[in-house]
Amino acid sequence: MPKKKKTKKAKISRKKKVNIVKTKIKKESKVIDKKTAALGADEKPEIKKIKKQPTEKRTYNIKDYVVYPKHGVGKITAVEKATIGEIDIQFYKIFVEKEKLTLTVPINQQSKLRPISSINQINKCISILKTKPKIKRTMWSRRAQEYDQKINSGKIYELSEVVKDLNKNTDIIADQSYSERQLFEKAYERLKSEFEAVLKISPEDVQKKMDKALGRVQISETTE
Numbered sequence: 081m082p083k084k085k086k087t088k089k090a091k092i093s094r095k096k097k098v099n100i101v102k103t104k105i106k107k108e109s110k111v112i113d114k115k116t117a118a119l120g121a122d123e124k125p126e127i128k129k130i131k132k133q134p135t136e137k138r139t140y141n142i143k144d145y146v147v148y149p150k151h152g153v154g155k156i157t158a159v160e161k162a163t164i165g166e167i168d169i170q171f172y173k174i175f176v177e178k179e180k181l182t183l184t185v186p187i188n189q190q191s192k193l194r195p196i197s198s199i200n201q202i203n204k205c206i207s208i209l210k211t212k213p214k215i216k217r218t219m220w221s222r223r224a225q226e227y228d229q230k231i232n233s234g235k236i237y238e239l240s241e242v243v244k245d246l247n248k249n250t251d252i253i254a255d256q257s258y259s260e261r262q263l264f265e266k267a268y269e270r271l272k273s274e275f276e277a278v279l280k281i282s283p284e285d286v287q288k289k290m291d292k293a294l295g296r297v298q299i300s301e302t303t304e
Contacts, residue, residue: 140193145277151179153178157174157175157182159173172193197236231266246267272286
């Protein structure tokens with residue numbers, strides 16, 4: 081008999097617990113209903129999706145020099161706006177002097193632009209030009225592809241390495257193949273244009289500085 085009494089008490093306590101939980105749920109649901117009713121009383125505004133151009137990481141100004149990997153150093157001539165597909169887009173107008181080319185670059189496409197190098201970076205480039213060239217024993221077609229990728233990477237140190245590796249210390253065309261000469265001149269001019277923009281000296285002085293680092297000065301002097 082005492083065992084039955086205990087089970088009855090246990091059943092009663094369980095029922096109480098269940099009832100307490102139910103009352104709590106009812107109270108919470110009433111509070112939620114009141115909140116939703118209050119929100120529903122006010123008119124819900126129409127939500128319009130506003131299409132915005134993603135924000136750019138860096139802002140350039142007119143007359144700033146920038147580097148576009150595939151074309152080299154350019155100067156920002158204007159910042160303009162246009163509406164394309166109901167989206168307002170701002171873009172830079174960049175004039176590349178060496179190629180006589182004007183580029184249109186959306187300002188949010190920062191991966192395609194970089195600021196020109198610092199004086200310290202230019203000095204490091206000069207140090208790279210002074211080092212011995214590294215010539216790989218692979219096929220020229222493969223090396224030419226690697227050189228071209230480095231030139232178009234937009235990275236000034238890689239550009240300096242191409243100039244250094246393809247430098248033959250001579251102006252005699254016979255000492256280089258046509259494709260070698262083309263790649264060397266392309267890399268040399270790209271590097272030279274950035275030197276000019278950073279150092280703010282004449283193209284002649286920049287050429288002397290680069291040729292001295294490459295050991296080309298003696299050759300140019302003997303040919304004069």
